[in-house]
Amino acid sequence: MFRISSLIAGASLLALTATSAFADKNDDTLRIGWGGDGVMINADNYLGGTRTGIWFTKMVWDTLIERDNATGEYKGSLATAWQWVDDKTLELKLREGVSFHNGAEFGADDVVFTYNTMSAENSGARFRAIVDWIDHVEKVDAMTVRIHTKEPFPQALEFLSGPMPIYPHKYYAQVGSVGMSNKPVGTGPYKVVEMKPGEQYTLVRNDDYDWGSPKSKAKITNVIIREIPDAQTQVAELMSGGIDVTADMSPDLVTRLAGVPGLEAKMSETLRIFIIGLDAAKRANNPAVNDVRVRQALNYAIDRDGIVKNLMAGAARTLSTPCHPLQFGCSEEAAVKYPYDPEKAKALLAEAGFADGLDLTMYAEAPAKEAEAIMGNLAAVGVRVSLNRVPYEAYRDAQISGKAPAFLFNWGSYSLADASASISFFFKGGEDDFAQDKDVIEWLKTGDSVTDPAKRKEVYASAIGRITKEAYWIPLFSGVRGYAWDADLDFTPYADEIPRFYEYSWK
């Protein structure tokens, strides 16, 4: 008896000391749990290249330009004005009176240093495409820079408003990428108080953030971000008040959490697109997918609406384009549509000589349920899919080495709202182009280099028309991300998969 009572006493003592660690909105601290896709490996996200690194960057740093999420309009952030001097030179006037968190004044040297360092051949930048368009950056005067591009690059403004933060030049030159990651210094709405890499990051509002940034001054004073890899643990933390918001919820978790008092949960559409790529470039040596009728048949065979409705909680949209319709130049009108029509699919297959059905090897890194639904759809028209659902690395290996006649995958366009981030990546020639369509390559070269928006739209529309007519891809649906948050938090998800944590406030 004595033992049991002392156990209970000990446990309640534990309870008393432990509760102080739980979240409390009264201390004006937003607790974020993230890490479902792995930890943020480097706060210097040019090198780190993680999704959460993009979110962190938005809080701590600023970009030259900021895209307005509601209107899509480009607004001056660290730059106030810009113009193309010629088709390969963009001149930007920089904003006066902005300081980095360490007190250093922002100026042309910071822009020149950051972009020249990151675009250098061996900079270690993870995604070359983000910086590769820059030839070099030149300082005109203390508050003016010129970006010289390798080729004419009309998407420059979109890239500059994307994952291209400006670093303080003296500090970065002194501490390097590791130093920057361990003690980040930026101009953004939040300052870093403490970094425990891979574990916890503590931020506090930058009270000097009133130089007119299009990003709002932070509404919540403190932010604590914790790396929690397991989604179930995130849910438990959310329910116990250990964290206030997470963005790693699966559709079924969202459904279950939506009914929990004090919590809100929502699936939200993203710029990510899901596609089945078909090897029309004859790398996998599969004659069936080289036949346009077979590729069209596969397009007709899939019930996209059914999948979105039943498996993605209706939060996604069905796609007809090889890009996301929210992206500039991604015209749905230009696309040849393939509504769900199993009979037509069968007829096309028969015409192509596959009346008795067809064996197709498909590699997939997509979620199991979607892949299985697609298999079912294809089986119904006589396509016997042998599905290799494998981790991303193995999928990519099979695809690159030409073992995959069909590959189900998804693409996030680096959160860039320009069709070129998808179409030009996959159809402009090179190793990732499994169509190698000469006309498309030419159109995309034009679209990626003329500055006139109308002309760009026109050639991208031509490319989309050809890609869908030839059915090089089977566009499926857009992606969704599941968020869950404390009902006291005023939270809005965005389509580019970047939560603006500085915008959120307590209700």
Next chain:
Amino acid sequence: MTSFIIKRLASAVLTILVVSALTFSLAFLAGDPAIAIAGKDSSAADIARVREYYGFDRPVVIQYGEWLAKALTGDFGRSFHYQQSVADMLASRLPITFGLGVAAIIFALAIAVPLGVAAAAKPGGLIDRFALGLSVLGQAMPTFWLALLLVVLFGLTLRWLPISGNATWQHFVMPTIALGTFALPALLRITRAGTLDALRSDYVRTARAKGLGAGKVLFRHALRNVMIPLVSISAVQLGALLAGSIVIEQIFALQGIGALSYDATLRADLPVVQAITLIVAVFYVLLTLVADIVNAILDPRIRESW
């Protein structure tokens, strides 16, 4: 005795070498490490650049040789991803995993030893049946399942304990219980079996005949006999816990070497994977060695046979 230790050490070094060579080649068997390093959404050109930068297109044997030559001088290199020195990363994460492992073993021993002895004192009795049930349950229940049950009970329903992280000692209570339960059955059974053997032996009958009390017989004579296998098993279990804390660290968001090795394996961060494998292998081998030496101290018979 010296030659015994030298022989043991030589076989230990060999074991460690084989383990590390195997891990290295497995990383390449699983696919091109350049793809994992370049990361999702990287272009074929990004991947090719990574492959060339790290020299993955060269024969694996040569790459392993290079790594080994450096490792022997104590240079584990830099993480492909974190750009930080692997030695620094391990230094900050080892204490968490090691502390958790030791705490879990202590937790398991604290339950296994008294319960095992009490069960053996009256075989077939109520306590014995309870012990049997506990050991079957502990063995059958996956650690992650127990961990989730603990989270629901102590984290959500009772709200006694913080759920994840490693900020305070309270954060280690649930992981310790979950991991300790994994080690419990083996320790419990060895204690019970050993005590039973001892109680049936001649020297215990003699001790009883001399009129010693039941408690003295149990703890002074029987338990001492159990200590030898118990120390060996505990050492082996501790090694297993160090390697097996991967799941527990993921669930409780503890940033020990378990979580690090999981992350590093997924991202093909070879220097990190290699260093962790090496360290866990060294621990395992050392623990077995230490167990032998401790046994020798505890048991004069083993000492004399050397």
